[in-house]
Amino acid sequence: MKKTITPFFILIFLLLTIQYGYGQNLNKEEIQAIANNLLITNKYHVSIKKIVPPVNGIQVVVLSIPYREFPGIIIINKNKSTGKWERVFESLSPGIQDKSSGLLDWHTKGEGVDFMIDKMSMCNFSDKxxxxxxxxxxxxxGVIIIPYQHFIHMNTVNATSPGFAPYTIDKTEYFDFANTLFDNLYSGYPKNECTMFDTPGIRDCEFTSANNLYKIKVTTDSNQIWTYTFEGIDAKNQYLLNKKIAVAKGM
Known part of the structure; x- marks a missing residue:
């Protein structure tokens, strides 16, 4: 007897196929599209340097740095309810250097400003x-806002970047980190503006998980070791939970 496949079974097959594919790992083109939406102007380009294998539905991606205050690492989290991959609002920028990297500083274009909240002398990333x-x-x-230890940096988004999706970077310990990495040299630098906080590139990145704790270990081009630990990502997909950062000079 000749067997036939009814339209009903074809529809079920297609629905299952679409649902399965929706939750699969992102390909490089999809990650590139997410990275492109970080750019505040289409005059610059960002490339993917490394896609670290996902751990428990969390994807870490290393990016090139087209200008200052751009994240070197983004984190993409799989929504457990929908299976959709979504970039976490908080991004990472491992590395500090006081020598010029040649990257554009938006202050020089009149599109960046450093300020402080009234009656505050220091920033804490967990402060409401x-x-x-x-x-x-x-x-x-339409803006990027990044808190440092003694000030808050803000720069505007160019109108030529219609797909822009905002991000932030926790730099609220960077003054202390800089003194650790440069033997207290930063104590002699201005601490209420970002001139001396340039950014090196990233040489390598590892992402692991053990005992309910995630760890991102980064080696910069300047041989600094930055280690981020966190317990997960909050329900709004904005911040890393109970994040801690440790820095050290490489051997």
């Missing part, structure tokens, strides 16, 4: 006031 300021970039979607 800092989070409120940082998250205005999500609502306005």
């Amino acid at each position: 006031r800092i989070k409120t300021v940082v998250e205005t970039s999500i609502k306005k979607n």
Whole structure:
């Protein structure tokens, strides 16, 4: 007897195929599209340097750095309810250097400003006031806001970047990190603006998980070792939970 496949079974097969594919790992083209949406102007290009294998539905990606205050690492999290991959609002920028990298500083274009909240002398990334300021970039979607230890950096988004999706970077310990890495040299530098906080490239990145703790270990081109540990990602897909950062000079 000749067997036939009814339209009903074809429809079920297609639905299952689409649902399965929706939750698969991202390919390089999809990750590149996510990275492109970080750019505040289409005059610059970002490339993928390394796609680290995902761990428990969390993907770490190393990027080239086209200009200052751009993240060297983004984290993409798989939504457990929908299976959709979504970039985490908080990104990472491992590495500090006081020598010029040649990367564009947006202050020189009149599109960057460093400021401080009234009656605050230091920033803490978990402070509700800092989070409120940082998250205005999500609502306005036209600025980047990055808190440092003694000031907050902000620069505007160029109108030629219609697909821009905001991000932030926690730099609230960078003054102390800089002194650790450069033997207290930064104590003699201005601490209320970002001139001396340039960024090296990333040489390598590892991402692991053990005992309910995630670890991202980064080696910069300048041989600094940056280690990030965190317990997961918050329900809004904005921040790394209980994140800690350790820095050291490489051998």
